[in-house]
Amino acid sequence: MNQADVSKLVSKLRIRVPAEPRKLRNIKGPEGRIDKLRKTVTGLIKYERIELNSNRGQEARQYAERLISEAIRHGDCHKPTMDIADYWLLEKELIHKLFKVLVPRFQDSNTCYTRLLNAPRIIHSRNPDKVILELKGNPYPVLGSNKMNNRFLIQNVLLDAAKYDYRQAKYAEFAKKIVNKEEKIDTTETEAPSIEKQQSDDKLTQS
Amino acid sequence: MMNRLWKIVDLVKHMERHFMNNFFGHPPKELAAIYVHQTYSKTAPTKKYSLKDLIGDGYLMAVPKFRRTVEKRWKRKFGSPDYVWKMIVPNKNIKVCQECGHHHELGRLCENCYKRIENETKLIKDKIVEKLGNSPIDKEVVILYENEAPEQKSEFWNGKRIVEMKKERPSWFSKNLLQKSTQEPSDSKDVKPIDLA
Amino acid sequence: MKRSTGLIHKSIFCNNHSKPLSSSRFLSTQEAVERRNHLFTLEKKRQHEKIGRIEKIEVNYKGVPKNCTLVMNKGISTPYDCARHFTEWHVETSALALLDGSVYWDMHRPLNENCTLELLNYTVNEPQQVNKAFWRTCSFLLGACASVAFKDTVPVKLHSFPGPDIRSGSFIYDIDLPSLEDWKPTQQELYTLSAEYVKFCRRGLPLERLEVGEELAKEMFVDNPYKEAQIPSIASRHGNVTLYRAGDHVDISKGPMISNTAQVGKCTVASVHKLSGSPNSNVKQLYRFQGVALPTNVMLNHFAFSILVDRAKKRVSFIMSNKSYQIFIYFFSFHRYGTIIIS
Numbered sequence: 001m002n003q004a005d006v007s008k009l010v011s012k013l014r015i016r017v018p019a020e021p022r023k024l025r026n027i028k029g030p031e032g033r034i035d036k037l038r039k040t041v042t043g044l045i046k047y048e049r050i051e052l053n054s055n056r057g058q059e060a061r062q063y064a065e066r067l068i069s070e071a072i073r074h075g076d077c078h079k080p081t082m083d084i085a086d087y088w089l090l091e092k093e094l095i096h097k098l099f100k101v102l103v104p105r106f107q108d109s110n111t112c113y114t115r116l117l118n119a120p121r122i123i124h125s126r127n128p129d130k131v132i133l134e135l136k137g138n139p140y141p142v143l144g145s146n147k148m149n150n151r152f153l154i155q156n157v158l159l160d161a162a163k164y165d166y167r168q169a170k171y172a173e174f175a176k177k178i179v180n181k182e183e184k185i186d187t188t189e190t191e192a193p194s195i196e197k198q199q200s201d202d203k204l205t206q207s
Numbered sequence: 208m209m210n211r212l213w214k215i216v217d218l219v220k221h222m223e224r225h226f227m228n229n230f231f232g233h234p235p236k237e238l239a240a241i242y243v244h245q246t247y248s249k250t251a252p253t254k255k256y257s258l259k260d261l262i263g264d265g266y267l268m269a270v271p272k273f274r275r276t277v278e279k280r281w282k283r284k285f286g287s288p289d290y291v292w293k294m295i296v297p298n299k300n301i302k303v304c305q306e307c308g309h310h311h312e313l314g315r316l317c318e319n320c321y322k323r324i325e326n327e328t329k330l331i332k333d334k335i336v337e338k339l340g341n342s343p344i345d346k347e348v349v350i351l352y353e354n355e356a357p358e359q360k361s362e363f364w365n366g367k368r369i370v371e372m373k374k375e376r377p378s379w380f381s382k383n384l385l386q387k388s389t390q391e392p393s394d395s396k397d398v399k400p401i402d403l404a
Numbered sequence: 405m406k407r408s409t410g411l412i413h414k415s416i417f418c419n420n421h422s423k424p425l426s427s428s429r430f431l432s433t434q435e436a437v438e439r440r441n442h443l444f445t446l447e448k449k450r451q452h453e454k455i456g457r458i459e460k461i462e463v464n465y466k467g468v469p470k471n472c473t474l475v476m477n478k479g480i481s482t483p484y485d486c487a488r489h490f491t492e493w494h495v496e497t498s499a500l501a502l503l504d505g506s507v508y509w510d511m512h513r514p515l516n517e518n519c520t521l522e523l524l525n526y527t528v529n530e531p532q533q534v535n536k537a538f539w540r541t542c543s544f545l546l547g548a549c550a551s552v553a554f555k556d557t558v559p560v561k562l563h564s565f566p567g568p569d570i571r572s573g574s575f576i577y578d579i580d581l582p583s584l585e586d587w588k589p590t591q592q593e594l595y596t597l598s599a600e601y602v603k604f605c606r607r608g609l610p611l612e613r614l615e616v617g618e619e620l621a622k623e624m625f626v627d628n629p630y631k632e633a634q635i636p637s638i639a640s641r642h643g644n645v646t647l648y649r650a651g652d653h654v655d656i657s658k659g660p661m662i663s664n665t666a667q668v669g670k671c672t673v674a675s676v677h678k679l680s681g682s683p684n685s686n687v688k689q690l691y692r693f694q695g696v697a698l699p700t701n702v703m704l705n706h707f708a709f710s711i712l713v714d715r716a717k718k719r720v721s722f723i724m725s726n727k728s729y730q731i732f733i734y735f736f737s738f739h740r741y742g743t744i745i746i747s
Contacts, residue, residue, distance in 0.1 A: 047332055049328055049332075051325075091341075093341060093342065093343040093344060094344070096343035096344060096345050097343070097344040097345070100344075100345040100346070101344060101345065101346065101347055105347070117316055118314055118315040118316065119315065119316060119321065120311060120312065120315050120316050120317065120318035120321055121312070121315065123298075123312070132316070139331065139335075139348050139349065139350045139370075140324070140327070140328045140331055141324045141327055141328065141377075141379070141380045142381070143316060143320075143321070143324055144316050145306070147305055147527045148527075148703075150527070150529065150531070152529075152530060152531050152532055152535070153526065153527065153531055153535075153702075154526065154531070154535040154538060154539075154570060154698065154699065154702070155698055155702050155704050155708075157535065157570050157571065158570060158571075158573065158696070158698075158712050159708060159711075159712070160571075161570070161571040161572075161573055161715075162573065162711050162712060162715050165573075165715060303491070303493040304468075305527060306468070307468055307469065308467075308468030308469035308490075308491070308493070308494075309469070
């Protein structure tokens, strides 16, 4: 049973990673592909929001995510991580940014670090699809705001109330269990359940 | 009555032709020869008819031998709904942007909003590059527009780098980006309905 | 049909001077609905003709795609008409209009003076009032659907519906079914009711508003003793009675309501509970119909919706709390004549 735990060797990305790497057409072959991706990752870290062709953006995103997660995982005193950062970031001042700005920004986040949005296209045009790749928490105006998060929307109000009800029911259940236990221990006490009931009623009225 | 009459007339005609031919015979052959001679001399072809006369120097092309069925013709015209459908169909993946009211494709950003944001982003990007240059970036960048004095205490700005834009903040660019959006309840004293039904 | 309603109408106006129609108490549900609808149409036409010379008002529209000024007809044009000057999206999604930033106005209620206009849909930043209007409309439609759903042999007397309380989880209509003593609907019957509800909503009917005097309102609801009893108290408080119509169903409500029934998307009639009245009142028992609905274009997972439906099955009891106090008062004022005891 000396098998290593994979999750401890490689950091798990929060995005979907396709089974096979995408081929980006290049004269130099695989080496040229990696060069392309290095340029893109560098640009992303530098500008925090870039517009790309769809396939290049989707491919570069995975490398950027991996780079940031490695940086968060190991910190800047880890030699291999430093080498990786040195390899992927063509402009060396960005290594500082990676460890001093992005790591503190993302270390508490529990979602992915980048956002990929489809850019508008001219319908029936033959241009390739474009995407916008950005780091979360950038200083630019927000793209594609989602209005469904508003807690006053009717579905959210209904779900909120349902959640509240569910919790109240659970609390009442717990209270009942505790009371039952107490009863078992001390059978002479009979007033406890009625008090509990009143309390749960009070909670209901507060809603 | 009339039928019978016509029958009799027919019979008489028949009899007449029959008897006339039998008794007097055909018209004399001399007459016929004269007639034939005259006609032949007028229309007799000098040369045999040939396809070459018609074509000349040209050549014949392949032509359809059979008529195309109606199914095939329709399929050419309208396409097949299972493969390539050539008819105009309504596009159902179009949405109205909640922000600006323009139409955009489903699953993509609104073109109007994106253009606006793209321009502003470009300005900010240029400003940041101009300000920070090639120096190592070790602090978060904060954008401040004109007439926006840093409201927070100086400690708040310690860990951050301020980049000032020399223009007014656009109305659609919300200031508190890091906070959860949705507007605060307005101060308007609207008439709250008291008894509802 | 037309002729018969005309006759009814004639007979009403003949009898109006002498005494109220006593025979019309025994109208069948269908006849009563037709008669009420006819009276509504007549009154609407009368009010429209009363306007006379058409005057113009300026409506300052605020919102997408851009702010602009519309010149509309006074007393005729509605916010719905204003929306039609923009796009189909405005027409279909606007639920409520906001005049001068403070007054919530029905989409089908004529504008009377110069004002600023905002069109509210379900995804505005502060949709509380829109939600309330939606919930109220759902209650109203529940009444309409229940009066259609039963067979002719089962008379349906609508009682009233309380104000919208979304957090309670369900909208309500209290209905009296005098011929059904002890009815517990099966699941199949609830499905049927829901199907009727969906069918009614899918018809895409506009919700028209009309304010009428006390007398006419009593005429219209002469077949329904509960409504008839409620009308004087409503009229004394507000001056006149506000009626709403969807299709041929007419009901009393304070409003405002949403623009169109097509804006009701996912909906379910979740449960029917029996309420028993106090022994000394004239109301023996009522059935409380409860349901839950969401606007169209709200994407909600079926599992989440099933949670909402399960919650809507519980009987809503009105407990005196700070929030629902106002609703409670109004609810009781409506029930004054019935004096229903709510346990």
